[in-house]
Amino acid sequence: METHLKLNKSYAAVIPAYNEERSIRKVVEGCFSYVPEVIVIDDGSTDKTLEQLASTKATVLKQVKNGGKGSALKRGFEYGKNKGIDYLITLDGDNQHNPAEILRFIGLAETGDYDLILGCREMIGTDMPFIRRFANVTSSWLISAKLGRRIPDSQCGYRALKTKALEEIDLKCDRYDLESEIIQKIIKKSGKIGLVPVSTIYGDETSKVRQIVDPLRFLASLFKF
Numbered sequence: 001m002e003t004h005l006k007l008n009k010s011y012a013a014v015i016p017a018y019n020e021e022r023s024i025r026k027v028v029e030g031c032f033s034y035v036p037e038v039i040v041i042d043d044g045s046t047d048k049t050l051e052q053l054a055s056t057k058a059t060v061l062k063q064v065k066n067g068g069k070g071s072a073l074k075r076g077f078e079y080g081k082n083k084g085i086d087y088l089i090t091l092d093g094d095n096q097h098n099p100a101e102i103l104r105f106i107g108l109a110e111t112g113d114y115d116l117i118l119g120c121r122e123m124i125g126t127d128m129p130f131i132r133r134f135a136n137v138t139s140s141w142l143i144s145a146k147l148g149r150r151i152p153d154s155q156c157g158y159r160a161l162k163t164k165a166l167e168e169i170d171l172k173c174d175r176y177d178l179e180s181e182i183i184q185k186i187i188k189k190s191g192k193i194g195l196v197p198v199s200t201i202y203g204d205e206t207s208k209v210r211q212i213v214d215p216l217r218f219l220a221s222l223f224k225f
Helices: 022-030 049-054 069-082 097-110 130-145 163-166 177-190 214-223
Strands: 011-017 037-041 058-061 088-089 116-120 159-163 193-198
Touching: 011 022, 011 069, 011 097, 022 037, 022 049, 022 088, 022 097, 037 049, 037 069, 037 116, 058 069, 069 088, 069 177, 088 097, 097 116, 097 159, 097 193, 097 214, 116 177, 130 177, 159 163, 177 193
Parallel strands: 011 037, 011 088, 037 058, 116 193
Antiparallel strands: 088 159, 116 159
């Protein structure tokens, strides 16, 4: 671990992975430069994701069937809570998040008692596909309007969560809508939310977001919670 910081809290990375054989090893090894523990939840992968993980020091939690990103994250949260880790930093396994930016989350968590720290991507002038940019801007506007609080990037999966805050909310969603559910429920509990800038990285990876179903799930979550 190469944080070069005197830390007062404990941290672990949590990575949900579904068919990420091309990138998962690089992401895991990058995370180990900044946190002492990396928890990967293999969400029923059918490729060589598990083989790539076998040569790393990651703690691997395997789900036999694909249950969705939210289901995988909840499995990782439960593991982290049981180990007494203070903050769980979530990022994707497809190389869209730069592990070096973990330090930004740690730096902010060390300076304040945040319940949730959200990564915020630059939407304009980047390689983010138009449909993704439109969906992200729209969903962030909607959730901000509902909560009466500005949430610049509600759909970014790069974030840090305090485990004590997770213990106080009951998470129901099993797919991408879990990320907006977390924001809504932590704000409802008057939780403290911080923001850090993160890079916008898009390459030739295939998005796991379903362009119709997942936005509909998000809209449903706005009315449900």
